[in-house]
Amino acid sequence: MSQFWLSFGFGLVTASVLAIAAVGLSLQFGITNYINFAYGDFMALGAYLTYYVNAEIFHIDIWVSMVIGSLLMGVFAVGVNHFLLSPFARRFTKSFYVLIVTFGLSLIMLNLLYAIWGSNVRSYNMRIEQVLHIGPFLLTKNQLIVMAISIILMLLVHVMLKTTRLGKSMRAMSDNTTLAMTTGIDTRRVTTVTWFLSGTMAGLAGTVLGITEGNITPGSGELFLFVIFAAVILGGVGSIYGAMAGAVLIGLATEVSAVFINPAYKLDVAFVILVLTLLFRPNGLFAQPGKA
Amino acid sequence: MTSFEEPAITRQGVDEAILSCEGLTKAFGGVNAVNGATFDVPRGKITALIGPNGAGKTTVVNILSGAMKSDSGSMRLGSTDITNWERYKIARLGLMRTFQLSRELSGLTVLENLLAAPKVQAGESLFNIFFRPRLLKREERQNIERATEILRTYGLYDLRDNRARELSGGQKKLLEISRGVMASPSLFLLDEPMAGVNPALIERIGGYILDMKAQGVTVLMIEHNLNIVEKICDNVIVLAEGRTLATGRLSDLRNNPEVVQAYLGEVINAGTGH
Amino acid sequence: MSAFWYYVFTLVFFLFDYFILAMGLNIQYGETGILNFAYIAFVALGAYVTGAVSMPNSVGTGQQYIFGWGIPFPFNLIMGGVAAMVLAFVVALITLRRLRTDYLAMVLISLSLVFYDIVNNYVRLFNGADGLYNVPEPMSGVFHLTLNAFVPFFALVTGAVALILWGVMSRITRSPLGRTFRAIRDDPDVAAALGKGVFRYQLTSMLIGSFYAGVGGGLLIQFGGSFNPTAWLPGETFVVFAVIIVGGVGNNVGLLMGALLVETLLIHLPAFLPNIPGHPGLIEYIDTMVVGVVLMLMLWFRPQGVVPERLRRFPQPAGELANRDGHSVAPPEQSHYVAAITTDDSEPKDAQ
Numbered sequence: 001m002s003q004f005w006l007s008f009g010f011g012l013v014t015a016s017v018l019a020i021a022a023v024g025l026s027l028q029f030g031i032t033n034y035i036n037f038a039y040g041d042f043m044a045l046g047a048y049l050t051y052y053v054n055a056e057i058f059h060i061d062i063w064v065s066m067v068i069g070s071l072l073m074g075v076f077a078v079g080v081n082h083f084l085l086s087p088f089a090r091r092f093t094k095s096f097y098v099l100i101v102t103f104g105l106s107l108i109m110l111n112l113l114y115a116i117w118g119s120n121v122r123s124y125n126m127r128i129e130q131v132l133h134i135g136p137f138l139l140t141k142n143q144l145i146v147m148a149i150s151i152i153l154m155l156l157v158h159v160m161l162k163t164t165r166l167g168k169s170m171r172a173m174s175d176n177t178t179l180a181m182t183t184g185i186d187t188r189r190v191t192t193v194t195w196f197l198s199g200t201m202a203g204l205a206g207t208v209l210g211i212t213e214g215n216i217t218p219g220s221g222e223l224f225l226f227v228i229f230a231a232v233i234l235g236g237v238g239s240i241y242g243a244m245a246g247a248v249l250i251g252l253a254t255e256v257s258a259v260f261i262n263p264a265y266k267l268d269v270a271f272v273i274l275v276l277t278l279l280f281r282p283n284g285l286f287a288q289p290g291k292a
Numbered sequence: 293m294t295s296f297e298e299p300a301i302t303r304q305g306v307d308e309a310i311l312s313c314e315g316l317t318k319a320f321g322g323v324n325a326v327n328g329a330t331f332d333v334p335r336g337k338i339t340a341l342i343g344p345n346g347a348g349k350t351t352v353v354n355i356l357s358g359a360m361k362s363d364s365g366s367m368r369l370g371s372t373d374i375t376n377w378e379r380y381k382i383a384r385l386g387l388m389r390t391f392q393l394s395r396e397l398s399g400l401t402v403l404e405n406l407l408a409a410p411k412v413q414a415g416e417s418l419f420n421i422f423f424r425p426r427l428l429k430r431e432e433r434q435n436i437e438r439a440t441e442i443l444r445t446y447g448l449y450d451l452r453d454n455r456a457r458e459l460s461g462g463q464k465k466l467l468e469i470s471r472g473v474m475a476s477p478s479l480f481l482l483d484e485p486m487a488g489v490n491p492a493l494i495e496r497i498g499g500y501i502l503d504m505k506a507q508g509v510t511v512l513m514i515e516h517n518l519n520i521v522e523k524i525c526d527n528v529i530v531l532a533e534g535r536t537l538a539t540g541r542l543s544d545l546r547n548n549p550e551v552v553q554a555y556l557g558e559v560i561n562a563g564t565g566h
Numbered sequence: 567m568s569a570f571w572y573y574v575f576t577l578v579f580f581l582f583d584y585f586i587l588a589m590g591l592n593i594q595y596g597e598t599g600i601l602n603f604a605y606i607a608f609v610a611l612g613a614y615v616t617g618a619v620s621m622p623n624s625v626g627t628g629q630q631y632i633f634g635w636g637i638p639f640p641f642n643l644i645m646g647g648v649a650a651m652v653l654a655f656v657v658a659l660i661t662l663r664r665l666r667t668d669y670l671a672m673v674l675i676s677l678s679l680v681f682y683d684i685v686n687n688y689v690r691l692f693n694g695a696d697g698l699y700n701v702p703e704p705m706s707g708v709f710h711l712t713l714n715a716f717v718p719f720f721a722l723v724t725g726a727v728a729l730i731l732w733g734v735m736s737r738i739t740r741s742p743l744g745r746t747f748r749a750i751r752d753d754p755d756v757a758a759a760l761g762k763g764v765f766r767y768q769l770t771s772m773l774i775g776s777f778y779a780g781v782g783g784g785l786l787i788q789f790g791g792s793f794n795p796t797a798w799l800p801g802e803t804f805v806v807f808a809v810i811i812v813g814g815v816g817n818n819v820g821l822l823m824g825a826l827l828v829e830t831l832l833i834h835l836p837a838f839l840p841n842i843p844g845h846p847g848l849i850e851y852i853d854t855m856v857v858g859v860v861l862m863l864m865l866w867f868r869p870q871g872v873v874p875e876r877l878r879r880f881p882q883p884a885g886e887l888a889n890r891d892g893h894s895v896a897p898p899e900q901s902h903y904v905a906a907i908t909t910d911d912s913e914p915k916d917a918q
Contacts (some may be wrong), residue, residue, distance in 0.1 A: 087866075093668055271677070
């Protein structure tokens with residue numbers, strides 16, 4: 001039983017990382033209506049930017065570095081949208097083209113990371129934390145901070161969507177872009193801001209993944225991608241709250257499953273859930289009408 | 293309503309329904325786009341489906357062609373219950389449709405657009421491709437001949453080797469209709485076949501629709517232009533707020549106060565001045 | 567045989583093999599519009615199965631793998647192709663019926679990553695991260711070739727296989743079946759409205775393409791004698807996409823061209839460059855980035871590829887042959903009803 005609760009605790013950590021990643025992906029998908037297949041590499045690049053700030057030039061605290069690295073990722077995402085993806089999406093009506101471009105971007109970014117930092121595993125410059133006993137859980141201080149960051153971020157996203165003008169514009173565009181445009185929403189501005197948020201959250205997710213896993217490699221984001229997809233599809237593609245719920249379910253399922261099966265396959269459990277979702281509830285648990 | 297099950301009556305001249313639907317409903321996010329539409333489409337006639345914007349006309353066509361599933365209600369094509377059938381199976385029974393905004397098979401040539409239309413082709417089976425090449429050749433030759441004939445009629449013959457995406461708006465409209473004709477439909481649903489084309493072309497399309505009728509094709513068309521409806525349609529179904537308001541001849545409906553109030557009033561008066 | 571010819575025939579092998587792989591992906595993506603981001607997983611399965619069925623029983627080989635039946639060439643290759651088809655069948659049943667293009671791509675790329683994870687971790691399947699090695703040389707019992715003779719020999723065998731598969735593929739793409747595939751690619755809703763069972767045709771296309779993927783993979787493992795998981799990360803799928811997009815989607819000659827330009831010149835030729843001292847692998851990384859950039863530039867400036875999809879013209883019916891210039895001069899036939907409703911005498915030629 002204690003084994004179960006231990007895993008449950010790890011599951012909450014994974015869920016926290018996953019929630020940041022999944023919400024970042026969903027925000028952008030809701031607005032642009034295509035999947036960013038380079039998202040995993042956005043995460044990895046964010047993790048490395050943090051690493052650069054934290055361990056290579058400034059040697060400053062990991063959490064401060066994380067903020068800097070993530071914001072840089074946000075700026076990067078805006079640039080990618082402005083100079084690459086948005087022109088393709090506007091020019092070609094078929095979504096094939098822009099999807100292939102994001103796929104290609106993924107390959108370019110991955111190899112860029114390899115070219116700059118090599119294939120060796122890197123670790124952040126941070127203190128080794130004592131493991132704390134909290135109820136039945138066994139967690140480090142850093143893992144607790146990651147969970148706190150995730151929860152705060154989810155609340156912020158919720159408040160933004162429900163109360164701010166930007167959030168309302170985003171929801172309107174997610175429902176119907178053309179209609180939103182005719183009601184006077186500056187769709188370009190909203191798109192830019194969304195890419196910034198999506199990039200920042202990818203950077204955050206990549207960094208906290210590196211912190212909780214203890215290391216980063218150029219391929220770590222890419223291999224995490226299908227877990228994010230599983231969370232997003234389980235929650236219903238395009239639904240922000242669905243992404244949060246999907247992240248929690250997938251995060252818990254993958255870690256708790258490690259009690260029962262070989263931990264090497266724990267992430268594959270996410271794929272099994274993905275397939276089951278497709279078979280029995282293809283629109284996800286919280287489907288948005290018209291998005292499937 | 294079920295008169296088509298009685299061939300004797302049919303022969304006596306009572307309209308036989310090729311399509312009948314009852315109590316169709318469809319809601320989008322709590323809004324009832326179609327709300328109990330019930331009507332028959334008489335065989336061998338041209339029927340217009342009219343109604344104010346948002347009456348649910350296109351949704352009805354989408355349901356009838358299987359592109360959407362209705363929330364409730366039933367529909368029959370001939371004597372077959374096709375409620376909630378998959379759209380390609382409905383098409384194979386002989387129900388063809390066009391789309392409000394023409395949808396050409398853009399990368400195919402004009403001729404290929406038509407050649408793709410026949411519902412079941414021997415040449416679509418891998419076995420036949422490799423083991424019955426002569427059957428394929430014969431079938432293809434027949435299809436090309438027929439397609440050529442149709443393209444001539446529709447004035448698209450010179451464009452046969454052009455990619456469909458290169459056509460003008462009016463040409464795309466014609467292509468879409470001729471593609472449907474190529475599939476030899478028994479019932480042809482036309483979603484605003486004359487919207488957005490010039491007056492000369494409107495007349496031509498009207499002629500083609502009458503041609504179809506002469507060849508025994510039943511037509512159900514969504515149309516806003518009541519002049520056209522008056523000229524070529526035998527029968528009118530009025531849809532308002534997702535319900536069937538009335539059916540009958542346009543001239544009779546003009547005197548129906550309900551219809552006039554819901555939709556027709558001004559338009560009819562404007563139309564009669566023509 | 568000098569080292570030079572050894573390299574040349576290595577390039578020739580990759581040219582033909584990627585031509586086969588490109589034909590398989592082209593029928594799925596280029597002809598039918600299925601964005602198969604898991605393509606390389608089908609290639610890998612074909613490679614592993616081809617290898618594992620042709621190797622002797624695993625006991626005592628120092629490797630762990632299933633099968634081990636000692637099946638000779640070319641039957642092992644066919645089994646590799648069929649294995650890829652079986653995977654495609656299962657995947658198609660789960661995904662094709664319900665998903666929009668980009669969700670399908672999401673699921674497929676996930677599948678590719680998971681398959682990778684499983685093969686890597688579950689050592690008893692295909693020897694885990696070490697991959698299969700010492701795969702028997704095809705037809706070694708017949709010819710007893712040295713390594714230097716084997717390379718040109720097998721490059722030509724692959725060329726012959728590619729030629730056969732090319733013949734089969736162009737027969738399919740020229741047929742009404744190919745036309746229906748392209749109709750689905752252009753607009754699945756219209757195809758369905760014309761009575762085409764879209765799912766059935768997409769499934770057919772997936773199966774055909776996967777067979778090509780499996781055979782291409784089988785040839786890879788037979789050529790190199792080994793195959794391990796690093797050979798089929800998702801990036802490799804992208805290379806095949808680059809081949810067909812650069813060469814020309816929907817044109818078999820274009821695919822051969824794409825295989826030459828991308829696989830042979832861009833990917834394999836730089837592999838012969840000496841490494842930059844102190845930066846192992848740097849050339850390869852830069853090279854892969856170049857492939858990505860080239861593909862984006864192609865998509866933007868020449869989306870139809872180097873050799874575009876050709877217009878499929880048909881011989882005109884007999885009556886028309888007399889008309890040498892290929893254009894009918896007659897105006898469209900007037901419907902005899904038109905006169906009845908025509909109010910003005912406007913020209914029958916249609917306009918915007």
